[in-house]
Amino acid sequence: MNDPFECMISHKPNFSEDEFEYFRQNFSPKSKPFIGNKKGEWRDLKDIEVQELIKSFRDQIISGFAFCALSENPLDILMWSHYANGHKGCVIGIDFPDDINGHLKKVRYLDEPNKVDLKHFTDFHSGKTRDLTPLIENLSVKAPDWEYENEWRIWRNAPNYFHLGDYPIKEVLFGVRTPPEVKMIVLKLLDLPDNFKYNDLEVYYNPPRLVK
Known part of the structure; x- marks a missing residue:
């Protein structure tokens, strides 16, 4: 940390x-x-x-202890800048149940x-x-x-690693600067169904924001 x-x-x-x-x-x-x-x-x-x-x-x-860190908002500009290689990475959205063996916790800011x-x-x-x-x-x-x-x-x-096999992927978002070869590698590794639709994010202004 x-x-x-x-x-x-x-x-x-x-x-x-x-x-x-x-x-x-x-x-x-x-x-x-x-x-x-x-x-x-x-x-x-x-x-x-x-x-x-x-x-x-x-x-x-x-x-x-170890933890897997997740975020609620896949469109936050700061998160993409800090954790996705300057908008060159991806976000994977996962459907989690409300509780994972009692160990899924929302961070409190005090x-x-x-x-x-x-x-x-x-x-x-x-x-x-x-x-x-x-x-x-x-x-x-x-x-x-x-x-x-x-x-x-x-x-x-x-x-250790957290295995996502039991939790379905609901969306994949690629950054506005993600290279095509990175997209290909990510999609191949995820082994998603042929009809799965991913999103390339776009930059909008007034106000500045990311849009699917």
């Missing part, structure tokens, strides 16, 4: 006294990097040490750092729940500067 504000969280997450107490009484980690710590050691941590531990482990989770659910963190790492939803929602956050992207993410808990 190229943005230091990605998956924003406060440098020192604020928790209530009840949340700190729940952590100290219930945290019994079953996974790294916690294995090997003495029983009951977590109860002696100061508030600031709990904050640092939460942030550190959250950073480790982020480094181990002015302030995201809050961690300390109770869920405690229960998850203590083996009391395997629900990843609060964690995925917590990570699906960016600064407002990126709001033009209208981003959705498909999260995976390990870096």
Whole structure:
């Protein structure tokens, strides 16, 4: 990720006294990097040490996850300029169901750092729940500067490819500068039906916009 504000969280997450107490009484980690710590050691941590531990482990989770980034708007000029080789690439529109194993999430654009659910963190790492939803929602956050992207993410808990085989392609759009040979290669790789119609985008003015 190229943005230091990605998956924003406060440098020192604020928790209530009840949340700190729940952590100290219930945290019994079953996974790294916690294995090997003495029983009951977590109860002696100061508030600031709990904050640092939460942030550190959250950073480790982020480094181990991967996501496929998608956008709602296939006609955004900035998106074509930034992510399609200066309008020389293509957009592939996919029909997704509302939920893909619970891991398809709309990115939220926040002015302030995201809050961690300390109770869920405690229960998850203590083996009391395997629900990843609060964690995925917590990570699906960016600064407002990126709001033009209208981003959705498909999260995976390990870096790998996301296979689109189960989700039908509904449209293919080529940029206003896409070379003919690139179009041929893309269409061949997608192996679409002979009657599938793709679109070459056009530039319109007053106001400036892309049109199918």
